[in-house]
Amino acid sequence: MAARPGRSALEAGFNAQLSANAIDDFLQGQLSGVELLADGAMRGGQPLDVELGKLLRAYPAMLRTLATDRQGRIIAARAANGRPVPLAVELVADREWFRAPRDSGLPHVSDAYRARIYGNEALVAVSAPMLRDGSFDGVLQASIPIQRYIRTRSDNLRRRGFELLLLDRQNNVVHASEGLRWRFLDGAGSLGAEIRHGAVQPGDTGAMRSMVGLLRDGDKVYLSAVAMRTGWVVAVVAPQQRLLALAMPRLGLLLGLLAVTTLGVLIALWRMRKLLAASMGRLLASLHGYALGGTLDPAQLTRMPEELQPLAGGIGDLAARMNAAFDELRQVLEQREQVIAERTESLRQAVNDLDRLSRTDALTGSLNYRGFLEAADTMWRQARASGKPLSVLALDIDFFKRYNDLYGHAEGDGALRRFAGAVRSALLHADDVLARPGGEEFIVFLPGSTLEQATQVGQRVCERVRSADIVHAASPEGRMTVSVGIASMQPDDDDDDDDSESMLRRADAALYRAKAAGRNRVSG
Incomplete structure (x- = not known):
């Protein structure tokens, strides 16, 4: 079923x-x-x-x-x-x-x-x-x-x-x-x-x-x-039982909202009825002298309740003059609002495009150096505020200079795109972020991941890069590999980093240890 x-x-x-x-x-x-x-x-x-x-x-x-x-x-x-x-x-x-x-x-x-x-x-x-x-x-x-x-x-x-x-x-x-x-x-x-x-x-x-x-x-x-x-x-x-545990709080919330909405509508109707009766009396008194001497179509008078016919006679002339002025004003405002809206939308789109391009690496589609700095600061502050862990992976393609020297920069650019795709395939969560600060160096931010979980992701990145089978004749492995350094921050710990740069330095140090140990591995 x-x-x-x-x-x-x-x-x-x-x-x-x-x-x-x-x-x-x-x-x-x-x-x-x-x-x-x-x-x-x-x-x-x-x-x-x-x-x-x-x-x-x-x-x-x-x-x-x-x-x-x-x-x-x-x-x-x-x-x-x-x-x-x-x-x-x-x-x-x-x-x-x-x-x-x-x-x-x-x-x-x-x-x-x-x-x-x-x-x-x-x-x-x-x-x-x-x-x-x-x-x-x-x-x-x-x-x-x-x-x-x-x-x-x-x-x-x-x-x-x-x-x-x-x-x-x-x-x-x-x-x-x-x-x-x-x-x-x-x-x-x-x-x-x-x-x-x-x-x-x-x-x-x-x-x-x-x-x-x-x-x-x-x-x-x-x-x-x-x-x-x-x-x-x-x-x-x-x-x-797991599905019910997820559904019951939402069902209770919906029922509560429905009850509050129904009660609010009933109270609003009751208040509106009282306000309408009081308002009509005040409106009749204020408008009766505002348009003194005005006329109203007799047909309209016969259609109105007997109690409101004096009000209709008082506002007839005023309504005609105000409607004409309002129509003219509305036409002018609509024209100006349309022009302003079109210009505002064009400007907003241009600003959004410029902001996105300024933070995106055109070659790999990941964050560039500017986007990397913003993401590092933002995620570190969010982790501090929420009390959740934050882990970072420092990635460096092994022997990439040899690859460029052997195959040329055009092939090197293609290899970087394939490498970035392999890394993305190893990330399981939508809020995981991939950045390329420069060259063959990449950074992965893993919000909400502990050191153990980040180590699993790092191992999965190494495996996916090897599985991509990017031929690298100048590498001892015969194909492109990656070294990974891991650092993690738990806000509840007393020895946590004072800022995002400290955590990134620890990740770089772990990366150097991975390379010193022979590359193509993960070090924390």
């Missing part, structure tokens, strides 16, 4: 889309690394176990990597902890992660499974076929503890009153947050099938659906589900 859209519906739908894209991007990134190594393994070079070790170092999220021959025998394996991995005697040809690449010739993301060798940890396998002269010659596979990646996002959603559910292609549970009834690898049954049936595609919008039986306490929920590119489904669940 579809629910009426509202703020919670929009928030749940947005978080479902965001979670689906983030998980898809994470799995695709891991799969790309495995696919690249599978393609290079057939060209010779270093032994497979050495190449597997390099893959684990390049992708820290991977727990174990292995390679098989065409029959499904494991021929090389390497664990992330550096310990030697004994080669299994049995064949793995019946495993999904082996069969799918062998039969389709394409990379594959498996459904979730448990591996007893790692203490029953929840795993997902990404695998790619190894081809020799166009023929299948084995599979390269990496195991990923998927719940470690999802748990941070799930905990963040739960702090805001939402639950997160992730189902694989077999309708089994990959992840369910604490408030839901399922655990890892539980079958979701008919409820899961209903969720999958109502899931929208990434980028599409749909109404929230109401369901019963998803929570441990059996309460009714509203959810928004998105079908991922891997064939999985992610759903963000909002308990009914």
